[in-house]
Amino acid sequence: xxxxxxxxxxxxxxxxxxxxxxxxxxxxxxxxxxxxxxxxxxxxxxxxxxxxxxxxxxxxxxxxxxxxxxxxxxxxxxxxxxxxxxxxxxxxxxxxxxxxxxxxxxxxxxxxxxxxxxxxxxxxxxxxxxxxxxxxxxxxxxxxxxxxxxxxxxxxxxxxxxxxxxxxxxxxxxxxxxxxxxxxxxxxxxxxxxxxxxxxxxxxxxxxxxxxxxxxxxxxxxxxxxxxxxxxxxxxxxxxxxxxxxxxxxxxxxxxxxxxxxxxxxxxxxxxxxxxxxxxxxxxxxxxxxxxxxxxxxxxxxxxxxxxxxxxxxxxxxxxxxxxxxxxxxxxxxxxxxxxxxxxxxxxxxxxxxxxxxxxxxxxxxxxxxxxxxxxxxxxxxxxxxxxxxxxxxxxxxxxxxxxxxxxxxxxxxxxxxxxxxxxxxxxxxxxxxxxxxxxxxxxxxxxxxxxxxxxxxxxxxxxxxxxxxxxxxxxxxxxxxxxxxxxxxxxxxxxxxxxxxxxxxxxxxxxxxxxxxxxxxxxxxxxxxxxxxxxxx
Ligand SMILES: Cc1cc2nc3c(=O)[nH]c(=O)nc-3n(C[C@H](O)[C@H](O)[C@H](O)COP(=O)(O)OP(=O)(O)OC[C@H]3O[C@@H](n4cnc5c(N)ncnc54)[C@H](O)[C@@H]3O)c2cc1C
Numbered sequence: 294x295x296x297x298x299x300x301x302x303x304x305x306x307x308x309x310x311x312x313x314x315x316x317x318x319x320x321x322x323x324x325x326x327x328x329x330x331x332x333x334x335x336x337x338x339x340x341x342x343x344x345x346x347x348x349x350x351x352x353x354x355x356x357x358x359x360x361x362x363x364x365x366x367x368x369x370x371x372x373x374x375x376x377x378x379x380x381x382x383x384x385x386x387x388x389x390x391x392x393x394x395x396x397x398x399x400x401x402x403x404x405x406x407x408x409x410x411x412x413x414x415x416x417x418x419x420x421x422x423x424x425x426x427x428x429x430x431x432x433x434x435x436x437x438x439x440x441x442x443x444x445x446x447x448x449x450x451x452x453x454x455x456x457x458x459x460x461x462x463x464x465x466x467x468x469x470x471x472x473x474x475x476x477x478x479x480x481x482x483x484x485x486x487x488x489x490x491x492x493x494x495x496x497x498x499x500x501x502x503x504x505x506x507x508x509x510x511x512x513x514x515x516x517x518x519x520x521x522x523x524x525x526x527x528x529x530x531x532x533x534x535x536x537x538x539x540x541x542x543x544x545x546x547x548x549x550x551x552x553x554x555x556x557x558x559x560x561x562x563x564x565x566x567x568x569x570x571x572x573x574x575x576x577x578x579x580x581x582x583x584x585x586x587x588x589x590x591x592x593x594x595x596x597x598x599x600x601x602x603x604x605x606x607x608x609x610x611x612x613x614x615x616x617x618x619x620x621x622x623x624x625x626x627x628x629x630x631x632x633x634x635x636x637x638x639x640x641x642x643x644x645x646x647x648x649x650x651x652x653x654x655x656x657x658x659x660x661x662x663x664x665x666x667x668x669x670x671x672x673x674x675x676x677x678x679x680x681x682x683x684x685x686x687x688x689x690x691x692x693x694x695x696x697x698x699x700x701x702x703x704x705x706x707x708x709x710x711x712x713x714x715x716x717x718x719x720x721x722x723x724x725x726x727x728x729x730x731x732x733x734x735x736x737x738x739x740x741x742x743x744x745x746x747x748x749x750x751x752x753x754x755x756x757x758x759x760x761x762x763x764x765x766x767x768x769x770x771x772x773x774x775x776x777x778x779x780x781x782x783x784x785x786x787x788x789x790x791x792x793x794x795x796x797x798x799x800x801x802x803x804x805x806x807x808x809x810x811x812x813x814x815x816x817x818x819x820x821x822x823x824x825x826x827x828x829x830x831x
Contacts, residue, residue: 297769297786297829299523300465300717301779302485304477310486313710314339314456315703316696317475317490319463319517322349323438324667324688324695325496326445331696334454336703339488341461341478343776344512346446350498350668351685353510354438355552355620356421357431358402358689359682360395363418366426368392375683378423378582379676380803381819382530387654387673391683391690398689399430407444408432421553421681423582429682435552435620441685461486462776463516466493466524466663469713473524473662479776489712491703492662494695495521495650496688499668500787502780504643504746505738508537508550517669519783521650522790526660528825530648530671531787532794532805535679536747537644538562538586541637542601543628548642551604551621553681556580558617560606562590563636565599584678584804587641591747594640603636641747645684647675647804648794651824656695664699666691671822677803719772730777733764737784745792750809754796761789762831786829794823 314337318325321342329338342349361371371392376383399416403409409430410417418427432440449455461480466473467487475489497517501509522528539556541549556562556579561569574589575581581589590602606614611633615622618632625632650658650665652672658665667688674687744757765785773779800814801807 297765298717298719300477301782302464302477302772303717303719304485304487305716306487306712306714310483311712312339312486312488314488315491316494316699317341317488318494318496319476320349320496320498320667320669321346321457321459322351322496322498322667322688323441323445323685324692325494326449327689327692328494328496328666328696328699329449329455330445330452331693332454332700334452336454336700338455339490340449340455340457341463341476341488342457342459343462343516344460346457346459347442348510348512349442350509350513351688352438352442354441354685355435355550356554357419357429357437357682358395358399358441358685359424359428359680360399360430360686361392361428362396362399362416362430363427366428370425371395371428374423374425375674375680376676378678378680380678381676381813381815382803382822383676384673390654391674391687394690395686398686398693402441402444405444405448407441410434419554420557422556422580422586423680429554431554433620434616435554435618438685462779463497463520464779466520467715468524468660469715471661473660474713487712487715489710491706491710492664492699494699495658495663495665495669496667496692496695497669499646500784501643501646503738503784503788503791504534504741506540506548506640506642506742508540508548508642508644514780514784515646515787516780516783518649519786521658521660521663521665522786522825524660524663526658526663527651528649528671528790529651529822530677530794531790531825532798532823533647533677533803534643534791535583535645535647535804536587536641538583538590538641539604539639540642541624542640543638546628549624550644551637551639552618553583555604555606555618555621558613559609560604561608562586563603563605564593565597565602582678583681584806587747588806590641601638601640604639605636606632607634607636645679647671647677647679652691655698656691657698664695666695677805728768728771730773730781733768734777734781734784737761737764737781737788741788745788745795747806749795749805749807751796754792757792758789758796761785761792765789765829765831789829790825793826797823
């Protein structure tokens with residue numbers, strides 16, 4: 294079987310459509326559009342997104358954005374909470390920078406028209422797991438992402454220098470002489486298009502779809518991570534996938550997230566027998582960090598031999614519950630559940646990818662010409678575990694940094710904007726049409742839940758590595774002609790990087806729990822990152 298190819302598709306610059314831009318932004322979530330809006334008006338920005346512009350993890354964010362806005366709170370508290378959640382792997386300099394930027398970023402969103410929820414005329418602040426103070430701004434009760442993205446998308450659409458191409462799939466990053474020079478995308482009816490850019494910002498989000506149970510929308514297939522890896526950029530911390538403890542678990546429902554804010558307002562977790570189990574697990578009870586709560590739920594499900602646990606809001610003021618959680622209430626009602634009275638069945642699901650493309654404090658990756666922001670990155674903010682509501686914030690801060698940095702580099706760089714004589718050829722005998730892509734994708738997602746889930750051990754990780762390696766051998770040498778095949782190839786690469794990293798980190802830290810190494814091992818792993826290997830064998 295052929296080895297993995299540098300590019301997923303064949304192309305020849307002499308016979309392909311071209312587009313030129315000063316800055317190419319891949320992804321139209323909060324990080325990508327924030328980057329685009331930071332580029333000065335005299336430079337062109339092209340934003341590409343593989344679905345409609347409204348389809349991103351950002352649009353589905355519920356709880357809110359963290360920032361020190363209350364006089365009772367201090368930057369030091371937010372820094373400390375982030376470091377505690379990150380379990381010894383955060384970069385303090387990055388944490389301090391991001392936390393201090395938060396108030397200005399939130400203010401900018403208000404200027405762009407975001408209508409955050411108010412209380413007595415001031416921004417209403419709630420509290421979430423792991424936060425010592427009330428510091429989360431939210432909108433439309435529990436649909437913060439929808440409102441924030443509405444305002445940002447509207448602002449970006451009116452920016453004269455920003456063009457948005459939706460339904461445009463980024464297949465690969467183009468590289469030449471060790472630098473990123475653009476991307477090859479599929480845009481119908483043109484077919485493949487080579488976009489040449491002075492600078493490229495990658496903001497393609499996470500990879501929750503690598504698991505069968507996930508809160509992420511279907512766009513989150515790790516395409517940007519895999520493309521960056523193929524292009525030679527370093528990735529790190531890929532063993533750290535955060536599982537959200539409370540995902541609605543009703544047969545036939547989408548895996549809908551029940552926000553942490555529900556526990557922030559006082560909801561209890563109960564087992565199938567009606568017993569609260571969190572107080573015995575952790576002094577912070579239901580407000581312990583996500584990884585602690587997710588593992589406690591996992592253990593409780595095993596102990597009770599029941600596929601889920603329950604969230605109970607019945608002791609809270611029904612009027613408050615309806616006002617604070619209209620979205621959750623509506624979804625639950627559609628399955629016959631009244632959240633003011635009935636217990637909500639929940640179980641953990643893959644939620645947030647902590648690891649990703651390594652970036653420095655300015656958003657630069659290890660590949661010249663390529664910047665990255667948001668969930669696709671590992672910036673050092675989250676360490677081994679993300680504190681709730683810090684990720685939209687990270688997208689805003691790093692989006693701004695990347696937009697600014699890419700604009701400066703585009704201005705000062707000597708490179709002319711011209712098509713380069715790039716070619717990629719994948720033999721015809723390796724056409725992808727004889728593979729059942731949906732079947733293999735489902736098998737991969739199920740395997741990740743079973744063998745690379747909340748609780749891991751060497752034996753199961755080795756099995757996962759073997760199976761994924763086997764699938765990669767026959768799926769990666771082929772050429773597919775559409776999204777499902779490219780997404781499968783990307784998921785296989787991301788999965789392989791995650792499994793390898795989980796095997797190498799033989800300790801437990803943050804979201805990464807090894808039952809064969811249950812303790813944190815600072816002597817060997819303190820402040821150490823697992824970085825991606827230069828080449829994957831298998
Ligand atoms: C249900 C849910 C609730 C959440 N709640 C919160 C919360 O309350 N607070 C918080 O801070 N965080 C929350 N998060 C996490 C947060 O939403 C994400 O981490 C954040 O939005 C990531 O932003 P991003 O811009 O990096 O990526 P995204 O918003 O996911 O955007 C990625 C973009 O890249 C595009 N893209 C991907 N692949 C390609 C490709 N091949 N070609 C072209 N385009 C591509 C996508 O179409 C999309 O436009 C939540 C996440 C989920 C799923």
